[in-house]
Amino acid sequence: MGIIANPPSQPGVVSSRSLPHTTAHVRITRQCWYQGHIEGEVAASTYTWQFQWFFKQGLLQVFPSQGRALIQEPLGRFLEQRDYQLEPGGDYSFTIRSRI
Numbered sequence: 001m002g003i004i005a006n007p008p009s010q011p012g013v014v015s016s017r018s019l020p021h022t023t024a025h026v027r028i029t030r031q032c033w034y035q036g037h038i039e040g041e042v043a044a045s046t047y048t049w050q051f052q053w054f055f056k057q058g059l060l061q062v063f064p065s066q067g068r069a070l071i072q073e074p075l076g077r078f079l080e081q082r083d084y085q086l087e088p089g090g091d092y093s094f095t096i097r098s099r100i
Contacts, residue, residue, distance in 0.1 A: 019097055020097070020098055020099035021095050021096060021097055021098070021099070022044050022045055022095070022096045022098065022099055022100040023044070023093055023094075023095055023096075024042055024043065024044040024071065024074065024075070024078075024093060024094055024095070024096055025042065025043045025044070025091065025092075025093050026040060026041070026042045026075070026078065026091070026092040026093065026094070027040050027041050027042075027089075027090070027091050027092075028040040028086050028087060028088050028089065028090050028092070029041065029088060029089075030088055031086065031087070031088050035056075036054060036055050036056030036057070037052065037053070037054055037055075038052075038053045038055065038079070038083075038086060039051065039052050039053075042062075042071060042075055044070075044071060044096065044100045045099075045100040047066075047067045047070070047071070047100060049062050049063060049064065049067070049068065049071055050062070050063045051063070051075060053076075053079050055079070055080075055083060060072060060075065060076045060079065062075065067100070070096075070098075070100050071096075071100075074094065074096045078092075078094045
């Protein structure tokens with residue numbers, strides 16, 4: 001009988017469990033489908049931002065500017081994927097594949 005060994009690890013392949021990640025928590029505070037506008041706040045790690053998403057124009061504004069580059073793109077993707085499911089007063093979360 002032969003010995004069964006684990007396959008060798010492949011260089012450059014990283015397990016998704018070992019990647020850094022941060023959970024972002026989103027709260028929708030206001031929404032107007034007629035105007036194409038959603039407002040809310042998003043918190044990740046020690047940061048908290050307010051956002052306004054004008055989805056008819058494809059414009060996402062995030063305030064304050066400190067740390068905005070860390071959250072703007074992942075928040076935009078989350079909002080686009082979930083836009084019709086979001087309701088005022090709703091709490092949502094998504095994972096960012098980096099440590100904030």
